[in-house]
Structure formats: structure tokens, C-alpha cells
Amino acid sequence: SQTIHQWPATLVQPVGSPLSLECTVEGTSNPNLYWYRQAAGRGLQLLFYSVGIGQISSEVPQNLSASRPQDRQFILSSKKLLLSDSGFYLCAWSPPLQETQYFGPGTRLLVL
Amino acid sequence: SQQGEEDPQALSIQEGENATMNCSYKTSINNLQWYRQNSGRGLVHLILIRSNEREKHSGRLRVTLDTSKKSSSLLITASRAADTASYFCATGGFKTIFGAGTRLFVKA
Numbered sequence: 001s002q003t004i005h006q007w008p009a010t011l012v013q014p015v016g017s018p019l020s021l022e023c024t025v026e027g028t029s030n031p032n033l034y035w036y037r038q039a040a041g042r043g044l045q046l047l048f049y050s051v052g053i054g055q056i057s058s059e060v061p062q063n064l065s066a067s068r069p070q071d072r073q074f075i076l077s078s079k080k081l082l083l084s085d086s087g088f089y090l091c092a093w094s095p096p097l098q099e100t101q102y103f104g105p106g107t108r109l110l111v112l
Numbered sequence: 113s114q115q116g117e118e119d120p121q122a123l124s125i126q127e128g129e130n131a132t133m134n135c136s137y138k139t140s141i142n143n144l145q146w147y148r149q150n151s152g153r154g155l156v157h158l159i160l161i162r163s164n165e166r167e168k169h170s171g172r173l174r175v176t177l178d179t180s181k182k183s184s185s186l187l188i189t190a191s192r193a194a195d196t197a198s199y200f201c202a203t204g205g206f207k208t209i210f211g212a213g214t215r216l217f218v219k220a
């Protein structure tokens with residue numbers, strides 16, 4: 001069966017520090033991968049999605065970037081965090097050509 | 113603005129009652145999905161209804177879709193305390209757009 005992992009679960013970082021959040025999927029090949037951010041009590045904002053290795057589409061201009069170095073690995077990065085980057089970050093995957101998404105447990109990021 | 117907007121924003125009911133949540137969207141769709149999120153957790157897919165379907169059932173869940181009104185509803189029958197969660201509708205393919213969600217609280 002397929003599983004999705006995200007880490008870390010919680011992260012507290014100072015303003016201006018770098019960020020690296022990792023997401024990996026097991027048990028499937030060539031998944032579509034997604035990064036979302038969720039503000040407290042709000043819906044999800046799509047940040048990036050990827051349909052293959054090295055193929056990244058950005059939905060929101062900001063100081064975040066994403067990379068997909070391997071088929072089932074998706075990384076969210078920042079060179080310098082802002083206070084406004086605080087939030088709940090969710091990684092998700094979907095099978096090729098399907099729209100149902102399966103979410104990881106999320107990473108809660110607090111930038112101080 | 114959000115493609116999907118849920119209504120109400122929050123709902124509090126007694127165990128055993130039915131809970132109805134509504135979703136409105138703005139553009140044409142191929143399908144609409146409903147997800148559930150327990151506090152501090154990832155989302156879990158509940159049900160997908162295609163644009164040519166009017167109603168779909170899954171256990172205690174009933175989803176309707178009215179493409180002429182660009183709206184959908186999620187009905188949870190005989191609610192349980194464990195149904196307490198946030199419920200989101202979502203539209204779109206790769207560029208899935210989620211609404212702000214309805215927070216459901218079921219009192220035991």
C-alpha cells in the first residue's frame with residue numbers, strides 16, 4: 001500500500017534562517033506531488049505541484065521554492081524565512097491522471 | 113478568491129443529528145471532492161462526485177451536486193462525536209482549489 005511521509009512534524013525557526021521540508025511517498029511510481037500551506041482556521045493554499053522529476057509548477061510567487069530530485073521525493077525550501085511563512089505545510093500525492101489526493105501528516109512551522 | 117466556499121463556517125450539533133454543509137464554486141468543473149481534516153492532521157479524501165452525477169453515497173455520507181447552481185452539499189447522517197472535524201470541498205485538477213472549510217463539532 002502507498003504511504004506518504006513528512007518531516008519534521010514541528011519546526012521553530014528564526015526569521016532569516018533557511019528551511020528544508022521533505023516529503024517522500026512509498027508504494028507508487030510517478031506520482032503527482034503537491035505542497036500546500038494552511039493558515040490557522042483556513043483552507044489550503046497550493047504552493048507547488050510536480051508531475052515528474054525536475055518538473056515544478058509554482059502557484060504563488062514568494063520566497064519559497066520546491067525541488068523533486070527523485071521520483072518520490074519532494075522538497076520545500078527557503079533561503080530566508082519570513083514571519084509570514086509560519087503555517088501548517090502539507091504534502092500530498094495523487095496517482096497519474098487521477099485527481100484524488102492523499103495527504104501527509106503535515107509540518108507545523110513557526111517563524112519567530 | 114476561493115473557487116470553493118463552504119457554508120456554514122462552523123456547525124455544532126448533537127450526536128445522532130444530521131449535519132449538512134454546502135459548497136459553492138465559480139467556474140465549470142469536471143468533478144468536486146470533499147475532504148475531512150481532524151485538528152492538526154492531514155486531509156483525508158471522503159468522496160468525489162463527477163459533473164455528470166447528481167448524487168453519490170458512501171456509508172453515512174451523501175453528496176449532491178447541482179452544476180446549474182454551481183453548488184454541492186455534504187450530508188452526514190446520524191453524526192457521531194468522532195465526526196468532529198473540518199470539512200473542505202475542492203475543485204480543479206492539478207491546480208486544486210480548496211475552500212475555507214466548515215468546522216463541525218458533534219457533542220456527545
